[in-house]
Amino acid sequence: MAEIETPVESYLAAGRERRIATFGDFLRIPSVSADPAFAADVHRAAEWLGERLRTAGLDHVDVSETGGHPMVYADWLGAAGAPTVVVYGHYDVQPPDPLAEWTSPPFEPAVVGHRILARGASDDKSNISIFIEAVQALLATRGRLPVNLRFVFEGEEEAGSEHLEEWLEANRERLGGDIAIISDVGFFEGNLPALTIALRGIMSAEITVTGPFQDVHSGVYGGAIANPVNALATIIAALKGPDGRIRIPGFYDDVVPLSDDDRAAYAALPFDDDAYREFLGVPELVGEAGHTTLERKSGRPTLDINGIWGGYQGEGGKTIIPGRAGAKLTCRLVPDQDPGRIFEGLKAFIEEIAPPGVRVRVEPQGGGHPIRSSIDHWAVDAAAKALEDTFGRPPLFIREGGSIPFVATFEQALGLPVVLMGFMPPDGNFHAPNEWMDLDNFEAGIRAVIRVFDGFAASAP
């Protein structure tokens, strides 16, 4: 990577070991937001992060309660006349299951070559840490930042961001600025630097099917009553056709079709279907008919079961008709689908097709709107140049298949233009066993962030 000016580069060159150690301390806190069993750990991560921000030299640091997990806010506002940048990240992580598939314990960071393995190593503790290290290096060497800065770090991103809007409403004065950087994204396939220009939305739901009052003997009662697992399978199977199209009536009504330009942009990205298929270990890439893999994985909506359960899962057999069964489901949404409308459509459709003899409940589990950013903005130009100067090639402009409900809030409610920039490796096993961060991306990312801040200061109108 290209070096930056001497005092900062010297400071950074001397501190790599300390940075990995600090990052490891952060990763060791199991801040799993979705599981109440980890609530105290999430709180501990917030406190740790507050202390870390003070050490880095931020002026005002505030760890505030929300009714759920804390929000961590910090700012440095000493750059009179320079633009103000709001940086968002999240310090909570996904549950670590299935534990048996980790090669090292998920909350005992392990450095293997240029990788560090741990839950949260990429998503999203890497990006948070990169920004904090950049700020610390600048304050330690220059004594000031080129821009005014507000950090907003959330603790519920992986659990539906339940209390975020309320906190934003109550803290509007802390969110004034010129530009927002949402740093919960990463690089493109092949670890190529990228700026994200679109995110899918999300609609989460849980389906519960209830049959007999409890598990009952499948010999004694088999044939007399509906089986909740069979019924749940019938429901799930009806949600998608063999052409990969989702069969919920009205599901595609609000989808803005990909334009010829969109499809040309997708086609221009360097992407190898065969290598991707081999990496994932699947016999075939499949999905909605009429679209390329890249289009399907970020430009088109999806419906996936995230988990299913019912009856006996242990060793050997247990000849029962389960008393109940359930599944967690998410749809990824694209502009202009609305998570609320999609949920209502799903619920109505399931109630219509539910087989007789069971009771079916469909409950919402949160959602977020899809977003699409403009690339015609001075901040995007400055960020692109910073990435090119750091990584030696211009960033790709990509659509991301994941969802950050917060982005729509920033854009719409706060009126801030958003740059989606982060440093996760594209195959970093986010939400999966053996999540990892590329430590070279980490180190280069710190330089890139410094260049972004310098670029913003130089190019803001």
Added chain:
Amino acid sequence: MAEIETPVESYLAAGRERRIATFGDFLRIPSVSADPAFAADVHRAAEWLGERLRTAGLDHVDVSETGGHPMVYADWLGAAGAPTVVVYGHYDVQPPDPLAEWTSPPFEPAVVGHRILARGASDDKSNISIFIEAVQALLATRGRLPVNLRFVFEGEEEAGSEHLEEWLEANRERLGGDIAIISDVGFFEGNLPALTIALRGIMSAEITVTGPFQDVHSGVYGGAIANPVNALATIIAALKGPDGRIRIPGFYDDVVPLSDDDRAAYAALPFDDDAYREFLGVPELVGEAGHTTLERKSGRPTLDINGIWGGYQGEGGKTIIPGRAGAKLTCRLVPDQDPGRIFEGLKAFIEEIAPPGVRVRVEPQGGGHPIRSSIDHWAVDAAAKALEDTFGRPPLFIREGGSIPFVATFEQALGLPVVLMGFMPPDGNFHAPNEWMDLDNFEAGIRAVIRVFDGFAASAP
């Protein structure tokens, strides 16, 4: 219940507390055969049972290793000229899951009114215990039994009876006799005394669907690849039609249709669909079109998922495409379906309909043939009279929906006529939480068994 002759009745009247305590000791041993974690407990149950048989006064008691769980054999052969009766039961039990639904721990027997709650309280430790208590009472009061007796108690009935045939082959000389009583059955709905004249067979299989190399992020990869849970649901949904008919080609080819006489016999049984539906807590009784509930639950074949799993089952959400999913499946079979042929049909059909983009494996988990007994036999007459004399009403002749693969072996391989008799309450929650035995059935059952033995001695040709 009607009393029997004074010395035996007096002996029994004085021993009820001791019998419940002994039964409780048996129930406290968690002899779960399907789960390897309980192997030592199953062994302990066999040793306990051997000791119990010695205490009861049996002559030759043998706990023999099989490569799996032990077989317990005991005999008393001192009734020269009288018929020889082979009595089968099993001392292993189903897994106790789901543990949270038990009102008391499954292996701490709890007496509530006339019920005793524990895993195995009815299926099948009750029947074994009733027979042993009857023998003990007879030997203690008369000094002899009216018939020659061989007990064969299995430890793998709930796990596929893997080593039974091998043991039978090696112990043929111990199984000579005139009649076999299979005591792994019970009473009809309403707790009405019954003799079972048919059992369904069973075919067990496990389906595994594999997608990406591990759980992956549903945003990043959603749309690009098939989801193993969605694929598994598609497979399961295709196995049965909305008319309740199983769609595996050839599935019904060998089914002997119910005759007019069969259907008339079903129609004559006292059975209330509404009460049954209410007991089970389901909105509707459903199954194969064109058949009554009673016909469906014992006279027609079934296909039920016993368990399903895949992805995240914890609190909150986890936005993943699971790396794999699986399900356990059983079919109950009727004459003349063959479990091997049914498995092959299932496997071929699943391989044919499996959606693209995943790998599917279908593995056999054991099976047993359906059986249908004749009711024209002196032993059946004697058993029916014994039940009528004990319970004050003639037994119903019923078909049972459950499966005892052993019965076909007894009938075919050993050439023994079989009487299917037992005392479990029909709603005893076998294979389910809060399994229980009716202690009145238990006490009356002891008298009934004594009358059966006396009746066999009096009526054998």
